Amino acid sequence: MLIRKPAAIASSEITPEDVYHGRREFIAAGALGFTGLALPHSARAGLQDADEITPENIVTQYNNFYEFGTDKSDPATYAHEMTTDPWSVTVSGEANKTGTFAFEDIIKGLDVEERIYRFRCVEAWSMVVPWMGIPLSNILSQFEPTGNAKVVEFETLYRPSEMRGQQGFFSSIDWPYIEGLRMDEANHPLTLMVTGLYGKDLPNQNGAPWRLMVPWKYGFKSIKSIVSIRFTEREPINTWKQLQASEYGFYANVNPAVSHPRWSQASERRLPSSLFNANRRPTLPFNGYADEVAGLYAGMDLRKYY
Ligand SMILES: Nc1nc2c(c(=O)[nH]1)N[C@H]1C(S)=C(S)[C@@H](COP(=O)(O)O)O[C@H]1N2
Ligand SMILES: [Mo]
Numbered sequence: 001m002l003i004r005k006p007a008a009i010a011s012s013e014i015t016p017e018d019v020y021h022g023r024r025e026f027i028a029a030g031a032l033g034f035t036g037l038a039l040p041h042s043a044r045a046g047l048q049d050a051d052e053i054t055p056e057n058i059v060t061q062y063n064n065f066y067e068f069g070t071d072k073s074d075p076a077t078y079a080h081e082m083t084t085d086p087w088s089v090t091v092s093g094e095a096n097k098t099g100t101f102a103f104e105d106i107i108k109g110l111d112v113e114e115r116i117y118r119f120r121c122v123e124a125w126s127m128v129v130p131w132m133g134i135p136l137s138n139i140l141s142q143f144e145p146t147g148n149a150k151v152v153e154f155e156t157l158y159r160p161s162e163m164r165g166q167q168g169f170f171s172s173i174d175w176p177y178i179e180g181l182r183m184d185e186a187n188h189p190l191t192l193m194v195t196g197l198y199g200k201d202l203p204n205q206n207g208a209p210w211r212l213m214v215p216w217k218y219g220f221k222s223i224k225s226i227v228s229i230r231f232t233e234r235e236p237i238n239t240w241k242q243l244q245a246s247e248y249g250f251y252a253n254v255n256p257a258v259s260h261p262r263w264s265q266a267s268e269r270r271l272p273s274s275l276f277n278a279n280r281r282p283t284l285p286f287n288g289y290a291d292e293v294a295g296l297y298a299g300m301d302l303r304k305y306y
Contacts, residue, residue, distance in 0.1 A: 051118065054127040056198045058271050063205045064121065065224055066173060067156065067163040074165070075205035082162045082225070084208045093153075093231035096144035103209055106142070107195065110134045114199070115192055117215035119222075120254050120287045122240075126268045131213050132196035137187040140229070145183070149231035153180040154212065157227045173239060179223035180236045180250070181214065182296075190215055190292055194222075216286040216293045218252040249306040253297065254287035258306055 065075035087103040112132050120126040140152065156177040160166040166175050185191065192213040195202055202208045207224025214221050220240045240248035247261050256266045265283055273279035286293050297305075 051128050053116065054129060054271050059127055059129050059197065060203050060205060062271065064219065065165075065205055065207070066171075067165045067175070067177065067225075068205070069165045076203075078164055079204035079208075081164070082157070082159070082204050082208075084204060084225070087209050087227075089227055089229060091143050091229045094146045094149035094233065095231045096146065097142065106139060107134060107210075110138050112195060113192075115190075115213075117190075117192075117213065118287055119213070119215060119219060120268055120283065121219040122248065122252070122260065122265075124263060124265065124268050124283075125271055125273070126283075126287075127271050130198055131192060131194045132199065132202075133192035133194035133210075133213060135189060136191040136193045136212070137189070139193050140186060143229070143231070145231045148233055149183055151180050151182055151232050151235045152186045153178065153228075153230040153232055153236045154223045154226045155228035155230075156223055157225045172243065174242060176228075177223060177239045178236055178242075179212065179221055179238045180232075181212075181221070182235070183231075184296055185214070188293060188296065190289060216254060216289040218254055220248065221252050251297075251302070251305045253293075253302065253306075254283060255285060255302055255306070256283040257285070258303055 061076045062072045063075035064072070065079060068075045068078040068081075088100050089103055089106060090100045091098050112134055114130055114132050116128060116130045118126060118128050145152075156175075157163070158166065158176040160175075165171060181191070192215075193210050194207070194213045195210050197203075197206060202211065204225075207222075207226075210226055211224040212222045212226070221238075235250050238248075238250060240252075241250055254265075259265055267280050268283045270279045270281055284290070
């Protein structure tokens with residue numbers, strides 16, 4: 001995992017996408033966890049050697065954001081219709097500081113870091129993305145959650161006038177999109193609230209102005225365009241679980257040993273992939289972050305809590 005402090009990402013020196021292609025060694029270090037960067041280069045090189053940064057145009061044009069339609073190309077086509085400025089966020093539930101806040105006021109003064117994470121969709125494709133964001137724990141702590149807060153719940157914007165996928169009765173989703181994390185998952189240092197990618201602001205189709213990024217979980221946990229943060233005692237029924245509980249659970253930890261009822265999760269297509277080169281590779285437990293996060297689930301039956 002590569003972490004750059006704000007000083008290193010001043011707009012005057014934004015790194016063009018092609019520079020990222022030479023960065024395999026940093027991703028390899030990520031697979032070793034927080035101490036990876038201290039290891040000799042040769043030790044890093046052998047690890048995850050095939051993890052190259054996914055081209056930016058794929059990350060911004062092949063999306064899941066059902067608020068704008070179900071085709072992978074719909075978000076890039078229609079998400080510009082969403083107004084992201086001004087943007088306010090309501091914080092509620094088990095916390096000392098609740099209310100409605102301007103997005104800028106919440107993130108003001110917090111350090112934005114760059115993290116290159118593998119990202120694995122439940123539909124068995126994956127990408128490697130240089131995300132920019134703020135550790136979620138740094139955002140949540142300012143609201144002073146109480147001891148009763150066991151879970152944090154997030155909601156996406158509901159605004160059918162600007163989100164065409166929310167219009168009409170053809171949509172089977174009960175909007176707004178909802179996700180949640182246990183507090184210890186939310187406060188884990190790998191969990192990021194993303195505000196940008198490839199050194200730029202987050203495009204609308206990727207969840208502007210901010211979206212979650214939980215790299216050891218299937219993509220659907222990483223909820224986009226968040227307008228509500230609620231601290232609760234119990235886990236919510238997240239959107240995909242509500243749609244099909246036999247296929248999608250609350251935990252959604254990447255697990256090659258547990259198949260989706262309709263397909264195997266043992267391998268994935270790393271984008272870009274094509275008819276001629278499927279770019280298939282084995283899926284790793286916890287998406288390759290087991291050393292860092294497996295302890296969160298010690299003693300749990302991960303076949304039951306999928
Ligand atoms: N609000 C909202 N968040 C969402 C989704 C969505 O449809 N609506 N799709 C999820 C799914 S299934 C995936 S794989 C990722 C895709 O993120 P990306 O388009 O930035 O790659 O967003 C997740 N977050
Ligand atoms: Mo997904």
